[in-house]
Amino acid sequence: MFDIKRLHVDTTTTLIAMEDEVDRLVAAWRRERPDLDVEPLEVLSRVSRLARHLDRARRLAFTEHGLESWEFDVLTALRRAGTPYQLSPGQLLTQTLVTSGTMTNRIDRLTKKGLVERLPDPSDRRGVLVRLTDEGRDRADQALAGLLAQERAILGELTRAQRGELAGLLRQLTAPFDNVPG
Amino acid sequence: MFDIKRLHVDTTTTLIAMEDEVDRLVAAWRRERPDLDVEPLEVLSRVSRLARHLDRARRLAFTEHGLESWEFDVLTALRRAGTPYQLSPGQLLTQTLVTSGTMTNRIDRLTKKGLVERLPDPSDRRGVLVRLTDEGRDRADQALAGLLAQERAILGELTRAQRGELAGLLRQLTAPFDNVPG
DNA sequence: GTGAAGTCTCTTGATGTCAAACATCTTGAC
DNA sequence: GTCAAGATGTTTGACATCAAGAGACTTCAC
Incomplete structure (x- = not known):
């Protein structure tokens, strides 16, 4: 399993990694359905939720330009x-x-x-x-x-290197959708 | 700049990294607006587009369950x-x-x-x-x-390690939205 | 206690989206 | 040539969403 969450059990210094809503979501599933492997949600729920946040932010930015x-x-x-x-x-x-x-x-x-x-x-x-x-x-x-x-x-x-890495990983997920006419 | 795109100029072996729609989108902007730094799109456009693809896939999966x-x-x-x-x-x-x-x-x-x-x-x-x-x-x-x-x-x-990395990077982006009541 | 400010849910009206059916045109096998 | 299959864009009707505001209740300072 991932150790990422271990990084911020220490609540005095949250500089390392902040918890987000998906952490809480995944923790809840592990409590309610310990029989299920919910690891995929760590990635894809974050994608969906981030997209919704971006939608809202974009909407605001655009109304300034009419x-x-x-x-x-x-x-x-x-x-x-x-x-x-x-x-x-x-x-x-x-x-x-x-x-x-x-x-x-x-x-x-x-x-x-x-x-x-x-x-x-x-x-x-x-x-x-x-x-x-x-x-x-x-x-x-x-x-x-x-x-x-x-x-x-x-x-x-994110640092520039992290942005590059993130872009590369996301590309691997989007490419199948974009190239197989689905 | 990123070298990622260099990886797949060789069209005979696309195993390394497939181009996606955002690659084409970014290339088009660099041609049309060479004065602008469109690097942020490499990450955030992929997030938005992937989310739309996921929406469609989820819709299909759920209709099977009514x-x-x-x-x-x-x-x-x-x-x-x-x-x-x-x-x-x-x-x-x-x-x-x-x-x-x-x-x-x-x-x-x-x-x-x-x-x-x-x-x-x-x-x-x-x-x-x-x-x-x-x-x-x-x-x-x-x-x-x-x-x-x-x-x-x-x-x-993706490999398990890549999924973990991706989850971690996404968390850094979502955490500010989720923790600052916005 | 009392009043003002805040919170919580619901209502309203406008709007954008989707799925599906449709009309028009193109393509390719024969 | 001809006809069936495919592609392209539009129409239609149902529906989910949002923003804004109203109504009911709570909280807190005084």
Whole structure:
């Protein structure tokens, strides 16, 4: 088993490692269901919970720039595509992990706000291309700067080496999802 | 900068490290905005995306047990509390990271399904206690076993030591959120 | 005791998301 | 050519979530 929790049984110096909600969660399971091996929760429950915290923090950061989180997701996907800043709804799906109906709705709303526009795909008459307007591009750039500042603050807990290690381990978990069309 | 990506420029042996969507995302930003340091995304975008993938996988696993994800979250929080399997809505909030209105709604629906029941708090007349029914307890236990099996499969990518390391690094990021009431 | 401030849960209204069905177009085997 | 299978984007209806605020109760200083 892991000894990590041993590090902070001494409550006088919590500098070494703070307990988090998942520690309490896992301890509770070990008490209630000692027959079960709940070790997987140590990793994956933390991922889920951290993501929820990040969602909330991002929401706050974006409202300062007059954007919603979902708007940021779509606008930056287009921004990353480079000139002429256009992608198909299908390409946007794989980047944002939402369903196609949701994406249609998002494009509608962004079009109404003048941040993107819909064009027919010249090479496939079923298809559509979504293009960023100039204002959409500016808004995306501003919000990205804000987001990075916030994320840097959150990651201040870790050294550069730790961040690299964490990124590598997470990549091993995400790669199967991203590469097998699931 | 990180050298991690260097590991898999050789496309003949991808055993070492597979590229994921965030690698592509970061590469795109470095091309489009070379003036910006987007290193924080290497960690936090992976956390968010992995969480979305996990959400989907969990949803599938739970439907096999006739439960929704949100039902699982509430039922297991009560299950972990131990006999007599009851908590206040407020305690459930902090564990599930939803707003109070959402929790009210969840308790309503679980009550209708006969999985929990609402009792007046004997020590505080503003308060309520939510208690698991016998059926609720059984359903929670079954679904937990299913979830753990699935999570073990996902984590098969990593060695035990890597899982321990990952858990430790994630704890450092989640602890500030969990301990400073935010 | 009394009042102000805080806590706890529920209600309300707006909104975003999903799953599933659908219309349109493309592709490839024959 | 033609037709079935697949791909693409949209529509629909149900539903869960959130933010904000209201109502009921508790706590604590005085």
